[in-house]
Amino acid sequence: MEVEERKTTMEIRRVVVAGAGTMGQQIALQCATHGCEVVLLDTAQAALEAASARLAVLARHVADEPVFAGADVESAAAGIRLTTNAAEAASDADLVSESVPEDPDLKGRVLAELDAVCPARTIFATNTSSLLPSMFAAASGRPDRLAALHFHQPVWAANIVDVMPHAGTSEETVSSLLAFAAQIGQVPIHLRKESPGYVFNAMYNALNREAMTLAANGVASIEDIDRAWTTVTKMPNGPFGMLDHVGIDTAWHITDYWARALGDEQLARNAAFLKGYLDQGRAGVKSGRGFYDYSD
Known part of the structure; x- marks a missing residue:
C-alpha cells in the first residue's frame, strides 16, 4: 500500500498587504492582477485614501504593459479592499505581506497584532529591504510561518523576489512562498540563509x-x-x-x-x-x- 505524500505547499489566494505606502500599493496590485483576493490594511485612513487614488492612477498608467496582457488592471485595482480594521482584513487570510517602515520593533508589533486575528494557517511575509526576519520572528507569534518575501519596484517589471527564511522557518512556508511568487508573475530567488540586503539590495x-x-x-x-x-x-x-x-x-x-x-x-x-x-x-x-x- 502506497503512503500518500504529505502536502508541503499551501495554496495562497487571500492576501492581506499591511502598509499602504508605495510598495504596499504595488504588491497589492500585482497580487490582484494575478487572481488573488487582496485587502490593503493601514492604521491611517488618510493613507488608505491616498493609496486608493494612487492605485487608480497607477492602474491606468500600467494597463498596457506587456506583463499585464490579458488582465483587466483597472478592475483588479478597484477590487482591492481597503481597511483600517485588522480583524476584518485578516480573518481568512492565507498570507500577510508586511510593508511598514524599517524598524524591527514596529514590524514585530504589527505582526503580533495580526497574529492575534489571523488563522493558524496564515503565512507572514516581510517585505523589509534591509532587516532580517529573525529580528522580529519571535515577536510575530509564529516564527515557523515567517520569512522574507522581498519585492523590487516597479514590482511588475523588476520582478525578482527574494524568499529568505530565518533559522526557524518551516520548509512548508518556504515552498509555499516560492510557489506563490511564481504564481503572481515573479521570479523567486531562494536565499539559503539570512543575509542583510538580500541579493540585489x-x-x-x-x-x-x-x-x-x-x-x-x-x-x-x-x-x-x-x-x-x-x-x-x-x-x-x-x-x-x-x-x-x-x-x-x-x-x-x-x-x-x-x-x-x-x-x-x-x-x-x-x-x-x-x-x-x-x-x-x-x-x-x-x-x-x-x-x-x-x-x-
Missing part, C-alpha cells in the same frame, strides 16, 4: 551609501554624481534619480536605523542629508519633488 545599498556619502560630504553635486553614473553605465537614471522613485523617506528610514544600530558617523551624516529633503516636503516622485522636480 546588498549591491544597490552599497551604491546608495557611496552616492549619499559623496553628496553629504560636499564632494560633488547630486546632479554630477548622477551624471557620472548614467554616462559611464548608460543607465537612464543615476542613484539619486532612482532614490526619488524608491522614496527619500524609505531611504532615510533605512539609513537612520543602521546609523543608530551601528553607531556609524558617516551613515548619521547621510541620514541627516536625506532628512533635510524630507523636512522640505521632498519625498521623491510621490510628493512631486525630491532630489529633482516632478511637478509637471
